[in-house]
Amino acid sequence: MQKINLSKKAFSQSKKMFPGGVNSPVRAFKNVNSLPVFIKKGKGAYIYDLDGNKYIDYIGSWGPMILGHANKTILKSIEKTIKNSTSFGAPTILETEMAKSIKSIFPSMEKMRMTSSGTEATMSAIRLARGYTNKDKIIKFEGCYHGHVDSLLVNAGSGAATFGVPSSPGIPKALTKNTVCLKYNDINQVEKYFKKNGKEIACVIIEPIAGNMNCVIPSKEFIKKLRILCNQYKSILIFDEVMTGFRVARGGSPRNF
Template sequence: MEIFVVSKKSEEMKITRKKSNKLFKEAKKMFPGGVHSPVRAFKSVSGSPLFITKGKGSRIYDVDGNEFLDFCCSWGPLILGHNNSSVRKHITKALAKGTSFGTPTPSGNEIGKLILDNHRFMDKIRFVSSGTEAVMSAIRLARGYTNKPKLIKFDGCYHGHVDSLLVKAGSGLATFGVSTSAGIPESLAQETIVLPLNDLKAVEKVLAKRNDVAAIIIEPIPANNGLLIQDKAYLKGLRKLCTKHKTLLIFDEVISGFRVGFEGAAGYYNIQPDLITFGKIIGGGMPVGAFGGKNKIMNHVAPLGNVYQAGTLSANPIALSAGIAMLKTILKKNFFKTQEKKTKFFVENIMTHVKKKGYEFSIQHIGSIFWFNFSKNRVCTSDQIDGSKMKIFSKMHNHLLNKGIYLGPSGYEVGFISSAHTYDDLKHAIQIITKTLDKVL
């Protein structure tokens, strides 16, 4: 392994959060918890959140003038890094023509073609404005198509803040969902059956007993509760069971879509889901989501069919222009291979150090997604994660911030490597991360 040299300046740096702290105090008076999405409040790590004013390439900059090498990348959409010039140019060009028309637009057709011509697993797609909306619409379509009410989801998968999916497994034998948020009627939570990941028998058992399950929804690469990579045989098994029991298989690819390949996890594992949901990368950093599938199912969506779904700002031309720029870039030859190679370099170099020291630590990774696992063992279900280790992550997070490295503010969150991250960026990060591990482990 090459030896990387960290400059003295970086060693001595300790960030000030003075202006961020002041803004957070003000924000707390206006917004619940001072934020518009809970994890941003830094509740699982120390200090208050940083107020970011600018992003460029692999870096973000806060109001106090601190610069960070960013591995959160806006929680996944920014696979080209911040303020990518092609994305910016497309947005600027679209903006000059107006912001929203509430009509079909040529940009809708352009992105539709771009996706469907390069994705074997869908005939039709509908655009919405977020991942949550995509999931909500897909499960309505599954219920409308099958005329069945129940859903199966998995413990450890997150599908946005959709009422019937904000549930966890009930106790004992009852697998019906118990809501994880106030405001969700018990009757609705009970429409969802929650099962453990990577356990085909558990799914088989439920489907053998009941014929009212409209869909199984899964993050084929679960990346919201650590990175719980599933066995390919398990995912293939789900496909078989769904076909056998006339239940739809929904791949929630809000994170994995366009991340592990243009065809996402469906392509990566070569599995045909019945419906796929998208968000994040598809919008190039703008609010876009989508759901798609084969004609026989998608033709049930209004106005063709009787499953209602609509949106004032759906397929907004400016948002789509960002998506078009993003998708055109990632379609270039070797794009995904290059990101995966970089991620392996990052992981393997950290792991060389970890193994030498014998730390209880590993990094789970796939494509350009990684997750710090405070265990040597493979973790593929949520109950295998030792929650007590999150204290170590909190220390690590704070230490890394002071050295100019930004990770998502929770040990359950994954990190992302973008095309803007250079090998020099990664060498710099490897040096700082290994030193931080020496301090916290």
Template sequence: MNRSRSAAEFERAKKVIPGGVNSPARAFGGVGGTPVFIERGERQYLYDIDGNRYLDYIGSWGPHILGHCHPKVTKALEEATKLGTSFGAPTVRESDLAELIVELVPSIEMVRMVNSGTEATMSAVRLARGFTGRDKIIKFAGCYHGHVDSLLVQAGSGALTLGTPSSPGIPEGCTRDTHLLEYNDVEQLNAAFDQFGDEIACVILEPVVGNMGVVVPTSEFLSTLRSRCTDSGAVLIFDEVMTGFRVSLGGAQELFGVTPDLTTLGKIVGGGLPVGAYGGRADIMKTVSPVGPVYQAGTLSGNPLATAAGLATLTELRDSNPYPELATKTSELIEKLSAAAQKHGIDHSVAHAGSMFTLFFNPDQVVNYTVSARNQTDRFAAYFHGMLDRGIYLPCSQFEANFVGAEHTEQDLENTVNAATEVFATL
């Protein structure tokens, strides 16, 4: 498969863009080689600038659950663009989208639109601190919540060890009150609340992790989180930027029947445009300016194009309800991938929730960061490039989720398994 134009464009980009990309997740750093430069997307496919076609399991890292260029979304964008791209003033469509989010997401009584998932998590943590009058945060190793200073931390050496900044430019003071625990570890969680529960402003987590590969929570872990936060007065924040409207219409909280106090959203809620949102209990949300004292603002928040695409996407998802079929397709796909890997003696495990999945090159079931860190990344890199050469576009990291979309057909899934079987034979 010829990708000479992509290679040339990457060299050009590196001269004016750090690393040649505007997000590290696109850089092929975990697999080596040259990123593919995309020209367009259509339904379940991506087309690169060299004319190659790929079956897409990224979907812009989650948003395109309906496929690329869905006619209802593109029509909504065309109509909105004719009226103007930004006003810096309220619009009716903002209320339309807010009402639809409140209707669909169990925990949300009020919602504020922002411009990215990072902005949503940053604002939610600030709101939790302002509402409770407390400073301490609990997050979990392997959960990613955007490049927020207080949340961009690496794991400590023990259950209650403070996180240290995982990037230069973050003063240690920014993470002084951030505590790192192991995902799915109820014992650590209880120990933290026993030690300083009345000082905790919030606990934030991905209710299905998508940033160390797909990791599903245990029911005991989620129920303990809910009860300990309730008893201590801490705010429970579900980061559903990835899982919101993805694993079910109401997100992971609907799927698992656990209601957080605040929820952060992104990706699907904007139909593929830059967007974010945070919402939850009305008494907490009324602490946000201009009603309350917790300040947060944004020039492009509730942007007319993003709200148009979001409304069209969420309305279609509500009306068409693709979720049972998506879950079935995903389950069948990973079963067949697992069988093919086993046939060729490939150490692996699989995980999925709704239409999110990961094939781990790891014989152990991945339940937390400690286990995920043992993934055989070299073997994944070979698998990734083998699939790419066969026209299957996967996330370029073992630690990212894959996404099945409504446009993926049974034939697409069969072609994927056939390609993987060929690649497994070479590993």
């Protein structure tokens, strides 16, 4: 039987600080009748908890640790960079260098805006789409999660699915009335909706591989037709690659279809 005494102790402390003792619904264990283990360190593909238990890390910090933990090259680069401080709130050359590198991988990207979280990215993309098209409605798909943006927490998967809550409490109807949630891979339904409401649809947002409902792959026809419909009705097609970008394939997941 695995010992988790120190994790238990740490959890009793964190419960006094955070709702559920954690800082994200995906770290909560209450609904699976268990206790979270507290992680002390990681090396390569492994992480270790406070009690010294070793785990293969299948989470990878939900994506960013794609090169493994405490990678020597990355640590060296971080050490070198933070000697000049960690943040300025002003432009730096490093940003442009990173942007050039991203652009070389996604040549279709004309310009970019960097954000600190996926939620900010999808929120900004939708705002831009609404501003550009001067339309209000957004189409999302059941089981796709695009962050904790009020208007997007409708039938979201991921953390929301863990609790079996289709739409989170605390979101006024007024904020979701322009969000239409359709079935993933059902292009007939999307086409019908566009035919009736195309003039009002600012954008379609989709996970091009739906990781938040256990990796559902879209059909080629579905993705191709979404592109065609969006062009036809002057709506913006947003691929949310918060999870798939740089991981499924170089250049983003749609290239794989």
